[in-house]
Amino acid sequence: MLINRSFEKADEAINTAKSNIENGFLYAAQNRIYYAMFYAVVALGYFYNFTSYKHRQYLGWFNKKFVYTEKIFDEKLFKLYKEAYGNRQKSDYEFMWKPVKEDVLNDLNESIIFVETIRTHINKS
Structure with a gap:
């Protein structure tokens, strides 16, 4: 149930990001793009009995367990997740940074x- 709910939230975040981009709300879209990925990793955490209240712990856990130790996912996947986290930080907290629509579409x-x-991995496991 928690895994499914996490993916519901991920899907909603993606749809909200699409809507935000269409309406020119690029900062909000960048936030939702990150959260879509975060919710997918939370689902992965539930699947593997890992939980945390800290975003950076999920980043570290994903990288260590799935990229370097078990080599389940390519390093590129972690880089996408880490970059989305950084962009969300900039989008939410840095006032000199401005997202570019083409970049946000690529991030989406x-x-x-x-x-x-992530969904495919869980469904196959």
Whole structure:
């Protein structure tokens, strides 16, 4: 149930990001793009009995367990997740940074791939 709910939230975040981009709300879209990925990793955490209240712990856990130790996912997937985290930080907290629509669209496409990769892994396991 928690895994499914996490993916519901990921899907909603992706749809909200799409809507935000269409309406020119690029900062909000960047936030939702990250959260789509985060919710997918939370689902992965539930699947593997890992939980945390800290985003950076999920980043570290994903990288260590799935990229370096067990080599389940390519390093590129972690880089996408880490970059989305950084962009979300900039979007939410830095006032000199401004997202570019083409970059945000690219990030959205990468987040869709990320979420589907995690979903596929869980469904096959």
